[in-house]
Amino acid sequence: MDLGLRDTVCLVTGSTGGIGAAVADLLRGEGAQVVTVGRSGGDVRADLARAGEPERLVRETLDAHGRIDVLVNNVGGVRLRLKGFLGTSDEEFEWAMRINFFAALRATRAAVTFMIEHGGGTIVNVASVNAFFQPDTGTVDYGAAKAALVNLTKALSQELGPHGIRINDVSPGPVSTDLWLGENGVAQTVAKATGVDPETARKNILANIGGLATGRMTTPEEVATLVVMLASKRTANVTGSNYVIDGGLIKTL
Numbered sequence: 001m002d003l004g005l006r007d008t009v010c011l012v013t014g015s016t017g018g019i020g021a022a023v024a025d026l027l028r029g030e031g032a033q034v035v036t037v038g039r040s041g042g043d044v045r046a047d048l049a050r051a052g053e054p055e056r057l058v059r060e061t062l063d064a065h066g067r068i069d070v071l072v073n074n075v076g077g078v079r080l081r082l083k084g085f086l087g088t089s090d091e092e093f094e095w096a097m098r099i100n101f102f103a104a105l106r107a108t109r110a111a112v113t114f115m116i117e118h119g120g121g122t123i124v125n126v127a128s129v130n131a132f133f134q135p136d137t138g139t140v141d142y143g144a145a146k147a148a149l150v151n152l153t154k155a156l157s158q159e160l161g162p163h164g165i166r167i168n169d170v171s172p173g174p175v176s177t178d179l180w181l182g183e184n185g186v187a188q189t190v191a192k193a194t195g196v197d198p199e200t201a202r203k204n205i206l207a208n209i210g211g212l213a214t215g216r217m218t219t220p221e222e223v224a225t226l227v228v229m230l231a232s233k234r235t236a237n238v239t240g241s242n243y244v245i246d247g248g249l250i251k252t253l
Helices: 018-030 052-066 089-119 140-163 186-193 198-207 220-231
Strands: 009-012 032-039 070-073 122-125 165-172 242-245
Touching: 009 018, 009 052, 018 032, 018 070, 018 220, 032 052, 052 165, 070 089, 070 220, 089 122, 089 140, 089 165, 122 140, 122 220, 140 165, 140 242, 165 220, 186 198, 220 242
Parallel strands: 009 032, 009 070, 070 122, 122 165, 165 242
Antiparallel strands: none
């Protein structure tokens, strides 16, 4: 199936590992020119939690390639708040908003300025089921930031649609990335706090939030497939939508 992405310029944030790297690989496989971004690697190095960095990233991409056809806002981060809501400070909420909401907001604003002047484009935001599924307060700030991102996507779809710009979300559940399984990831953090090994912690966490119908976590490549499909011309009339890929975590309609 030709996805119509050959020779498009695709900017993928947070793309030196995990979901972002998988998205970049699939886009390259479709013949796209991909700009990867990370704090310590990638085609462009940037700390997108800092004001001004997303705008600089977009400028450098335009300087190098002349256009941006697709923006994938994948960069994000979560820090478990094991002390609950009352133990989560304003500064911690602000950190979560900077990395999970404002980075995407600022990159989108910069890219859209170009897209409107040049006939359109496509934006895919990597959100999270935590935007609407919140079984505890351990990720309360992360969930709030991702909920803001999903809300922004819906609003922008209405404003940007007449300009030929589509914008959608993909909301993964637990994914087998460093965020979950790496050093200082979710499993290891909970393991240290509860006195068990990381694998036991992982199983306990998934059981406590309702379990996965498929019995396994989603792979980065599976999330990337959905992202790339939404970036393609095969979904040219899809905008303002949020696609969940969670292994059956969400049990309600």
